[in-house]
Amino acid sequence: MQREIGSNFWLNPNVDYKDKAKVDIAKFGITGTDFVLLSTGRSAESCVLEAIEKRNPDIRKVALLPPFTCETVIEPFVKHNYEIHSYSIDRKLNMSPEMLKDSLIQTNAQVVLLHRYFGFDTLEECDAVIREFSQKGVIFIEDRTQCIFSDFEDLSVDYVIGSFRKWAGMPDGSFAVCKIGLFHNKPEQYDERLEKEKLIACYLKYGYMENGWENKPEFLYQYQKAEHVLDEQNIIYKISPVSESVLEKLDLGQLKRRRRANYEYIFNGLKDCDFLEILTPSLDAQSTPLYFAVILKNRVKLQEVLREENVFAPIVWPKADITPSICETAQEIYDRILCIPIDQRYNLEDMQRILVTIEKAKEFWK
Secondary structure, eight states: OOOOEESSOOOOTTSOOOSOOOOOGGGGTOOOSEEEEESOHHHHHHHHHHHHHHHOTTOOOEEEEOSSOOHHHHHHHHHTTOEEEEOOOOTTSOOOHHHHHHHHHHHOOSEEEEEOGGGSOTTTTOHHHHHHHHTTTOEEEEEOGGGTTSOOOOOSOSEEEEEOTTTSOOSOOEEEEESSSOOOSOOOOBOHHHHHHHHHHHHHHHHHHHHOOOOHHHHHHHHHHHHHHHHTOOSOOBOOHHHHHHHHHOOHHHHHHHHHHHHHHHHHHHTTOSSOEEOSOOOOSSOOOSOEEEEOTTHHHHHHHHHHTTEEOOOSOOOOTTOOOOOHHHHHHHHHEEEEOOOTTOOHHHHHHHHHHHHHHGGGGO
């Protein structure tokens, strides 16, 4: 059996993650006057929304969010009773300055959350609009989850948030940064149950991937169990000690090199493919990709063909029931996107296997 590509990260149980690490967010090129490391992206977003309301008690709760995004990005705004709108994007996930300005004027939003997609700068030249509307009292948050390891110039935002869990194996891990001022009431408690359940899952999968254990149903159940614990979180937790240790030990150079090399290999192999469209652009010098994203009409069939060869390509993301009205382009992306794993666990031989499998799938689109 060929080894699996994609799905949940694992951790090596022979590495000591129990040491008391302290991570400075500046390690990831993010600066501000204060930061806090938290459990989840939802926690980071909630932390920022609470800080905004504390500093601006009369704030008008109208928010502008990305049209193509995860439910966990929308959820905290719903819980904080915001009226939610979305801005427009083009067919390559980009938002122009004109698009942003039009959306700000039309919605009269006072809080705006932005994110750049899949490690690429899809907000190019928008900073002038951000600065213009900041002077009018609009508060900007950047969710940097998808571009934590890319080398872009900072946007002129008030807060930066993000989650690390899509990038490497760890029980939890997110951050919130404020550009001016301090965060008050930082959590002192971490989710011990989540750390425990996630570690069990990560170590079980390590045994499956590296030692040939025949325990797939067991580790899949354990990951589901850990996700259930995460979904039950109803307070803001700080990051777990193990996750902070993983972040401290993370080889950023290797992560960037592997992802970039894998992405470029897949891009060159699929750029002339006639039954799918590459959604993410050719690689530039600043970008570290999260996934290789494509759109096609019958993504489920391609997903099945890949799965038969033990390649697990996720649909990122299913459209949430709480999603506000969105542009037609974003709706098409929800309906047709498929993401191919290109992360640092894999090498060019793995990428070649993916390309060979996709080549076999062409017969279904003739």
